[in-house]
Amino acid sequence: MSPVDLSNRISGQLDGTGWVWHLKRNISIAPSHLAYIFMGLGTVSLLIGFGFYSVGASLVLPFCLVEIAALLTAYFYNAIHANDYEKLTLDGNVITIESKVGFKAHQVQLVRSLTRVDTLSHLNEMVHLRQGVKNTYFGKFVHANLRPLLAQKISERLRLI
Structure with a gap:
């Protein structure tokens, strides 16, 4: 990841009407490419298993299937x-936090003027956004060392009107 891209993720981007922090999982290979690699590994494993099975070592094949x-x-x-x-959108007086993990999607809306931003050391410096009894966490896809800076940038944007 380039330093400019990292800076945009931490500082947020102005998106016409408001500020947006869009954090994604850092994947190094696309699922389609991974499928080809795993098919190749599976084929090699089956060839080895059938090779040993043909010379009499019949227990190798079930382990290849496992x-x-x-x-x-x-x-x-x-x-x-x-x-x-994870996506945090700061638009007017509304803060919207969306997250998708696996098949679960979650969305929380908070009022800008009532929201406080903290970092929690016992949760590996996760950014904690709270409004009374309503709270949520943000920054799962940013390295723990950069989360305090992320919290500071979000807090600065909340204070600016």
Whole structure:
């Protein structure tokens, strides 16, 4: 990730009507490319398993099938979480926090003037946005060392009118 991209993620971007912080999971490979790699690994594993099975070592093949099942499980887990994100939108007097993790989508709206921003050291410096008894966390997809800076930038934008 380039320093400019990192700076935009932490500082937020002006999106016409308000400020937006869009944080995404850092994935190094697309699910389609990962599928090709896992298919290649599965094919090699099956070839090895059938090779040992043909020379009389019949117990190698079931372990190859277990390995392929583990590869499939890892692939589907990765594919489900490849599009996870968090988005904080500051538009007028409304703060909207959206998050998607796996198949679960969650949205919270807070009033700008009543919202306080903290970092919680016992939760690895997660950004804590609270409004009375209503609270939520933000910054899951930013490194823990950068979360206090993220909280500071969000807090600065909340104070500006």
